[in-house]
Structures are given as C-alpha cells and as structure tokens.
Amino acid sequence: MYSDEIHDLLEEKDIEKGDLVKVNGREGRLMPKPESGDPDSIVLKLASGYNIGLEPEEIELVEERESKEVEKPEVPHSEDKPDILVLHTGGTIASRVSYEEGGVKPAFDPEDLVEMYPELAEKCNIYSELVAQMLSENMEPEHWQEIARKIDEVKDEYDGIIVGHGTDTMSYTGAALSLMLNNIDTGVILVGSQRSSDRPSTDAVMNLHCAADFLIETGFKGVGICMHSSSSDTNCKIMNAAKIRKMHTSKRDAFEPINSEPLGIVNYEEDEIQKNFETKRSEYNPQFDLTTDVGLLKVRPGMKPEELEFMIEQDYGGVIIEGTGLGHMPVDSFDEKTSHHKKILNKLEELADQSLVAMSSQCINGRTDMNVYSAGIKIQEAGIIEAGDMHPELAYVKLMWSLANSESMEEAKELFQTDINGEINRRSTFNG
C-alpha cells in the first residue's frame, strides 16, 4: 500500500491504479506499490514497459484507464494433446500487469496462460503451478531444491515441464536442477524472458512456444533451457541447462552455450526443429542435497593476501578459485617477489587441507590445464583440483552438490570431476 500521503493525493486528484498519469513530467500508468517498495514513491509503468519509482512533486491525470471485464477463455483440454506443466518461479516470463488486482501479477492460472498464449493451448493441454515468485537475483540454493523437489513430485503426470525463471541467475538454477535431477525421464526446460511479457518487444512468447514445441516434438528428456538464438524472433536454441551462461545484460540472445553445442534449434522461419542430442538410458537418480558453504575467490592483479586468509578463516566446505588462463594464480615468479609467492603457496596448501578447492578459469570458455606450466603443477601439489571445462559458476554449483552427496573429501573430489549429467565435456571438439 502507498503511504497515507500518497493515498490522499491520489484521492484528491481522482486518480486510480491503471490511469495514465504524469508525475514530475514523466508519463506512465500508475502502478500499485510493490510489497517491499518505498511507500512514499509512486510507481509508473512507462510506455517502454519499464517501471520507475518517483517521489511525487507534481501529479496530474492524463487519461483514465479503460475499464474492461476480461473474459477468461476456456481451456480446451483434450486427451489427444500432450500435457505440459508450466512451473512458475517469478521473473518476467509469465507475468502481466493487472490493474484490477494490483501489481505485476504472475499469470499462473492456466486460463491466464491460454489468454496470453492462445496458440500454445492448441498444441497441448496447459497446466500451471506456482513454486516461487521472485526476481531471480533473489534465488538461493534452497529455492533450487524446492523447484527440483516439485519437479520430482509431479514429473510422471506430464509429458513435459516448462520452468519460467528470471534470467539473472537462470544459469545457476539450470546447473543445480541438472545435477539434482540426474537422468530425469521427463523433459524439463527453463524459459526466461529479457523483456517483460506486456512489452510489445517481449521475447517471452517465442521462448515459451519453442520450449513447448521442443518438448512435444523431440521426446527430449533431461534439463534444458530455451532462449532466443538471435536478436530476431525467428528461432530459439535449446541448450544443456548446466553449460550455459548469461553473456549479455539486455539482448534477447543473451544466453550462450559454454563449451557445448545446443541440444537443438526450433526454427520458426523454416518451420523446422533440429535435434542434436542422443537419448540417454541411465537410471533416474535424484539427489537434492547441497552444501551451501562454498566460497569464491577471483584471481587478478592486485589480489590481496587477506582474501586468501579470509577463505581459510571461514573454513568453508569448498572454495572455487576463478584463476586466469589455463588455471593460474601468482604462486611462481621469476621476479624478486618469489618469497611472497611462496607464502601464497603455503596458504593455498592450508586452504586445501580443510576445504575442497577447485580451480576454474575466468576465461569461461575452454578448460583448465594445470600441467602445462610449473605454477599449475605446484597449485595441484598444494591439493587444488581442476574444474576442467566447467566454467566458474557451474563449478560453484557442482561443488555444492558434490560436497553434499559424498561421504568424504576424496569422494567429493571424485564426484566433482565426474560427469553427472553432461556438465563435463571430456573430449572437447572446440577450437584450441
């Protein structure tokens, strides 16, 4: 609720939610106050689709909202059509502005989805469930577990599951679900959207459609994500959810497969679905446990010795180092600094004695190789293991999962370096 002052101001001017107003010179539709927002700010949805908060100095009514009763369409379920569940976790993918009920309302009723995506309902029976409701920067490992448990619980009832998710941390969730739902016998596809569903330029529609098409047409089992493969609305790529990364803040094709090839392409221009995966036959083996005390150290010139000290003091279960190049950090030098670097090496040993420490590369693409230079060999001798071609964020999630699902440090090391669900690509065919 807005503060009493704002409330009175709006009443005085006869302004209601959904009206087009001008506040301090900015024009937009008056939005309800978000639950945790500042009650003294007015929230406007601009024509661009973005919301802004303004402390009102001047406010005037431009145009009353059109009042309309929305008739919800019936959901035409049929036994001939596959059953697709849309699980909501928040994010912009399946949300829409509701002036009647207030707020950006997640469209989590099947009716809402059918209304928003009528063509989707022609292809499949849409079901819908809410697991969480948050911007993805607020996702924590416990939420990954909630989502995974929900999928595990309902997977046999559906022909495919689409998980709507904010894009900010979608790659972390993708990695976690991929590990927790190892060899799942249902197709699960994470779908995000870089532009909210109520903006004309939204990518939500196509991402959702392509995900459904891929689930329906290819018999995909496992955990993938589906996002635009270029800036135009012509095709989407479906990728291994563990081996992806958000590589652009805003563009539609922000997600890139890392050290992997897409699992498929849904091409609307050519009306074609490419399938680049083989169906697996191993047994479904869900493991939801995570050890969340995992630290992260980013190597860089000017890195401080106290950062390493801090990691030692915290006594974390695991630590991911984001090294340079093939997996390096300054522990060996032909410079006069040798004694300083010797100390770093001692500290690394101390750290690796108590925590499972894995080296990844801030290059993101490619793989660590700590046998090339003598420094790498020394780092390994200190007890630090390689993340191989797991990029830092994937390695971070894998470490949480490996620590929780092992009896000992040695077992955790082995599990970390073992491919569970396609997250380690041993024989890279990539250039280099």
Add this chain to the structure above:
Amino acid sequence: MYSDEIHDLLEEKDIEKGDLVKVNGREGRLMPKPESGDPDSIVLKLASGYNIGLEPEEIELVEERESKEVEKPEVPHSEDKPDILVLHTGGTIASRVSYEEGGVKPAFDPEDLVEMYPELAEKCNIYSELVAQMLSENMEPEHWQEIARKIDEVKDEYDGIIVGHGTDTMSYTGAALSLMLNNIDTGVILVGSQRSSDRPSTDAVMNLHCAADFLIETGFKGVGICMHSSSSDTNCKIMNAAKIRKMHTSKRDAFEPINSEPLGIVNYEEDEIQKNFETKRSEYNPQFDLTTDVGLLKVRPGMKPEELEFMIEQDYGGVIIEGTGLGHMPVDSFDEKTSHHKKILNKLEELADQSLVAMSSQCINGRTDMNVYSAGIKIQEAGIIEAGDMHPELAYVKLMWSLANSESMEEAKELFQTDINGEINRRSTFNG
C-alpha cells in the same frame, strides 16, 4: 640448477641439456631447471612444445642434440624504415628455447628478433628492450606502472611500440596502460601469444607482424592489442586495449572486444588493412598513480553475508561488485526473506559510506542499468554507482586509477564514470 642428485644422474648417463631423453616413459628434450623450480624434478619439453616437470625414476638418452653455432644475422637498420620498439615483459610471445645458455630465453636482443622474424626486419628497424620478465599471472599493478613509465620515457624515439605480454592478464594491463597513457601520441600495441614461439603452431609470428604492419601503415596512436581474429593464420584484429577480455583458455582467437568494435583488421589473405578508428586530437596526459586497495565481490546465489562484512572490515578505497543481469544483487524480495535482504541493504550503505563502490555485471557484455528495477534503485540509493558498459575487470582497473587521480570521493566517482580513453562507450550500438 638441478640438485646434486639430478646433476650426478645426468652426468652418469652422459646426458646434456637439449638432448632428447625419455624420463619415466615420457620423451622430450631436457630443459634447464627454471630458477624457482623444484631442483629434484627434471623438466622436459615435449614434442607438443609444453614443458613438464618429472621426478626421475628412469631416465635414458634417446638422441643427442645437434650442436650448431647460430650465426646471428646483422640487423639491417635504415633511415627509410620506421623505428619500432619491442618492449618485453615476459610471456611466450618472444621467448625461445636456448639449449646453449640454458632456459627458455627471452629473445630480447634485436638480433634474436630479426633471426626469429626476418620479414619484420625488412619492414622496420627493430629495437628491443626488457621491462619485466614474468608469466602474466604474476603481473601486479606496480608492473603496469613500470611498463607505462618506460613507454612514456621512450615514446618520442620510435614510430611505434609493441609490448610483448603474457595473455593471462593482458586485458588488465591493457586497461591500465590505456588509462595511464591517456591520449598518447605514439601507437602502442600489446601482443601476446597463445602457443610458444618455438612450437610449429605458434601464433606469435603473425600477431607480431600484424601489430607492426598496423603501426606502420595506419598511423594509429593510442593503446591497442593485436591478436588472431580466427583460429586460422589469415588475419588479426587490433582492439582497444581497455575493452577486451580473454574469453578462451587456449584457442588463438581467445581475445574478444567487449562492448566495442575492433580498431582494425590486418588481413593477410586479402593483403588488406582495415582501419576503423578516428585519430584523436586531445592532449597527452599521462597519470601513473593507482590506488591498489580495491576489493571485488562476486554476487551469486548462496553468497554469504560475511563476504560483505569482510569488505567493510577491510576498509578498502574501492570495491567492484560483479552483480547479475543489469547490475543486481539480492536486496529486495517479495519472498519471506525480506528482513534478511534489508540487512544486506544496510551493509551496502555502510560499505559505500567508506569505499567507492561500483556495480558491474557478470554478463560482461552489455551495460548496467540500475533504474529498471526497484532493487537497482535501492542499490543506487545506498551510494553504489554504475560501471555502465565497463566489464568487471576493466571497472576494477578503472577504479584503482580513478581513486588515485582524484582529490575526493565525489571527484573519484565522477572520474570513474567519465570516458578517459575510449573505455566507456556511452551510446552503444550493440544489440539490446
């Protein structure tokens, strides 16, 4: 020197440096021990060009090295040709194996360079100087300053300067040199190599050649880097040294321009040099100072409150946050966790009161925009400023430089967000 044991073992078997030997079943040329290496390990250079260290259990001579006296070619200097200085800092770009004198010897005499790159000497008069000699993971901010001061000192004597540099931290050094040598009136190009110069597959030759061609032919002034633009030896791209990143651990075209276009292409296949830059006319304004106490915090699910506490305790001059998406971290949630996130916001305020805190995005490409979501607005209200389209590593170096070259926090904030030498691209033409 190798240990007495190794020394005796080699003597006993009549094995000398440079001989082809088999140690524990691995075949390679016996290398001299690196200065800081383990004296009980034998270093072999494998056929692949990589060095490995082995504790010898078995060692046998396969083939004696061919002894040859290398005649150093004369350096054909001429007044008609431009003068190009090659500054060495280490890395693989200008090093070669020397069995006579021991070790991987940096080829820092002009004679060595002429011998290794005879075609280069036909184009220009090559001069050479050693500034540092280290793998680039050992580079520290003080080394950036040494390199910058050396360039500043000698720039007027040459038509162009090539800086040989290890690739691991080349993008950090590039950003630092670009800022420190603002508007330099000489062309300076950093050149690295992903494969050592003595491997058949080395990329060093072409990178060096292209850098020299670009300096000679285009009249480029400023700080750039020159690396392969694809995996084949057909062309190199020259990029703004501030806006690049090593994006692959091993491939030749590992460097990508970030939120920028290449400054030019040297295309050997088409025998063409493309020039995509305009010549600047501002005054050269070198500023070498750096404030090196800058911390770095990487946002991720499962990030611990104590990481923020640690940053506060350290009382750094500056902190770079690597946020998610448009510049987010969990400070606002519609979840039951709100009170926890309120605390994060208070901590952020405390941090920003004492340090200059800037938010960048782990997406690397694109730019922060903290006015889109309410969480972003709150983070700004806590005193945290945006890094815009400066990717995290660039933002980190820029913060060091801005803090040192300002009188106050306010001035440093302004300097950080002001384009000094092309490191901020205000009007992005990039998709999104």
